[in-house]
Amino acid sequence: MSSTVKFLFISVFLLGGCTAGKNDGSAGKLKVGLVFDIGGRGDKSFNDSAYRGLEKAKADFDIYTEYVEPGSGADRESALRMFASRGFDLVFGIGILFTDDITRIANDFPDVDFVCIDYNISEGLNVPDNLAAINYSEQEGSFLVGSIAGLMTKTGTVGFIGGMDIPLIHKFETGFVQGVKEVNPGCRVLVAYAGVTGEAFKNPAKGKELALSQYHSGADIIYHASGSTGLGVFEAAREKDMLAIGVDSDQYHEAPGNILTSMIKRVDVSVYHIIRNKMTGQFEGGIKQLGLKDNGVGYIYDENNRFLISPDIISRVEELKRKIIDGEIEIQLEEK
């Protein structure tokens, strides 16, 4: 009896193996489509980071890629649809503005996998299984650059300049302020926002004006989370020979010597990892929260800025990082 069961089992196993083998052999290249946020490539920040991830994946794996830089809102949705209906396997939408469109389209194309970088998580919005909704814990990285600022300020005053006054940017502010206070409870933090519309992310003149005002009020280090508005912050830092902290990508080269560090979001790494997982059949939908623990956010310390920050401060910041990862420090976010 047992030998009958055994040969049946083995036979079925072998037959199953044969059919699976045939399917594998006929598969072609993985097709990956990517739709950029407004601004597109060349922003030296968020979009370029996504592009780096795509390029690295293309270099490392045998995949076919296409990308689109949309102009207005309607293009975003049609670009996503275009990729999905042309039989792409994996489609990226880069930026918080994709949230609603990509959720809807993911429901319309259940056989295609989607990824939204900076997904706007809100109650009542169900994330379908074929959508990876990526969200970064910007408050954690901001906390660390805040602690650097708090340890380094000579005037006891530092500044924060946000782009558009929305909850996503408040995460940067609130993390930064708590990081400053953790190491320097008496330190003053000046806060300003460039506006209440999308324009607030691309207004360098406004950025410069706000930064000059903060430097004038005694701040010696300013952290910005304001897209290309920040280029104005850097210009002010250069003019006044003060310090600024960059955001999203490493912005050292925008004002060498005046950029203390940058709080970076590893959009490149996320894009790369998701493509790799898709390649190996390990794509997972649902909400993904990426923080310090996953190297999803972090700060820069390298050969450029090691002359600006003392190693003692790095040791201290690494201790704080460990505490955040271990849950010993909790960063309070504002109520949504």
Add this chain to the structure above:
Amino acid sequence: MKYLRRIAVPVFAAGLFLAAYGYYWNRYVVELDVVYTSDGHGHVFPSMMYKDGKKTAIGGMSALGNFLGRLKRDYLLADSGDIFQGTPEGILTEGRIVVELMDLLGYDVMAVGNHDFDMGRETLEELSGLAGFPMLGANIIDAGTGLNPGYIKDAFITELNGVKVGFTGILTQDMKFITMGENIEGLEFADPLETANESAARLRKKGAEIIILLSHQGAEKDMQLAEGLEGVDIVLGGHTHLKFDEPKKVRRVLICEPGCHFQYAGHLKIYYSIIERKIMSYSNRVVPLLASRYPGKKEIDEFISESFGELTARMNEVIGASDVLMLHRTYGEDSKNGELALGNWQTDMMRELTGCDFAFQNSGGIRAAIPDGDIRVRDVWELSPFGNTLVKMVLKGSQVRRLLEQSASAKQSRLQVSGLKMIYNSSLPEGRRVLNIIIKDEEAGLSEIEDEKEYTVVTNSFLAEGGDGYSVFSEGTEIEDTGLILRDEEIKYIKGNSPIHARIEGRMINVSLDEDW
């Protein structure tokens, strides 16, 4: 009814096919059992495995005996090297206890590993003479004769269930970096791929139907090797202590890795058709030899206590305690930094003993965890099995910087440090990764290392010779071997300073964000 009629023929045909297939399978396919181990490192007794704060006793040669005793059929038993050295039993008997137990367990064949040379070539030669099975190393060549040295064979054929199985063995070509020079003087290590293919061709000629390569060069290299292997069916690997629950398949070659310290027994079943004379399929399991499931086998335990009882009793003597469990490998965030509490403890002690400015120890030389609670002589022997001595020298600041640069790029063999603190970024280009080297002085406070200044340095005799590729040590001046044996000093130190304690304290900080990208 109509429906039934429609499917009756296909069902009948399928049934016929299955029945025929089953008949064929039962009658003409033989099952060949191969049990495989590697990197036993003298672990006669179970070792402790630490995971998620729990400790579990696992493995050992006696447990393996229990496992083998439960197999109902004949099997082949093979090992992929590094079997003699690593525990006091292995070292103090110069491998004799291991070879005697291997014979008792019925080993058919083994490959020679790098650590099998640790007690000198003469010892290995003696062990080979004692062993009732061949030791393989097809690419180990005597530079004088151009042949394998007499005590090492290139290949071996045996028979199981009427099928001729051929074995060959290869050893990593990294030998000159990872082994003390004197132990391999006059030996050369030929190209593993060429050697294995030649050896496989010879085995085929002699009638071997299945060819198994015992490889002691690490899982990753085994996978690369398999891309070019011709005639070899199966690689049973070792060296990197990895365990493959599912064997990997590269082209037609099956690659199996069984872990280390006899913690697991690899059990491969080969289904071989005696009509077609070819391998039909495999099944494989890697069985954890948990002490709770596989207690020691009685006759083996009796043999050990009769022949080596005094020795094992001496090794179980408690010499002190530790107030914390200190692991010999890094986990999670710590892997990125590379700092070990055990490394801090060792290097601080080395510096205290010699009064040097800095101490360095290779992470790969830290071989076992120190438990919290009682420490036995055995634990220290397993931690520091090599018998290395402490060597002092003078290095310039710039040379120390080069050492640490190299360490910042050496994932597996980073240096443990005392007397300084380093911050590095492993995602920067090689050679530019170290950002700060800071010296703490009781009086002067913190300062960066000075390139032109001379510092006194203590390290172990393996590194002093340029081991693990750290050739900067061989540039040192005023080199002095203190004759102090690290292991003996550790035993003394624990006796005098119990309970010992050490922590990870941020001596090595890697600020990279790109660990697995």
